[in-house]
Amino acid sequence: EAQVTQNPRYLITVTGKKLTVTCSQNMNHEYMSWYRQDPGLGLRQIYYSMNVEVTDKGDVPEGYKVSRKEKRNFPLILESPSPNQTSLYFCASSPGVWVAEAFFGQGTRLTVV
């Protein structure tokens, strides 16, 4: 089954403790992206990647890191999480053409206390 898999689905952590949210897709998509969803703000893009070893900042990259060493994986790293990073995070992937829709993971609800 074609899918985007995020882990974990839920995470509660403390301020400053490094964490990684994994994202994996099995559709051989070139494009992958991370978003955060906050009430009233919709989806805001954090980082995106057009292909392996190619990443770029989205609209809200501060406090986040990503890497794209393999085509299927695109982990989101929070080196020193803060409470303002409490949010619902989504990973998405898409073929590398403009006409294609994006496929989304189920989301990761992160709480930083």
Next chain:
Amino acid sequence: AQSVAQPEDQVNVAEGNPLTVKCTYSVSGNPYLFWYVQYPNRGLQFLLKYITGDNLVKGSYGFEAEFNKSQTSFHLKKPSALVSDSALYFCAVRDDNYGQNFVFGPGTRLSVLP
């Protein structure tokens, strides 16, 4: 720069009535337009897209959307709403002048009342 507006935070409609969720966009190149739906505790699911051709596109679950270039709009419609259509709806655009990034609107919460 690209942008997407969804002017209504909330839309309420009675079951069986037609529904419309509005979306307007701004791009510099050719727009590729998408609608997604999000049910509680779920990821976003693709509903339909406009790429080129017929301005009326049909998608999943009986939804359709009308592309209007002069009004830069892409409103989502359904002739007869179901209670199960209650969800959060997002409009998104890709602009071929700005690479492959999606830009999403803020979302519209649709409530279908029995």
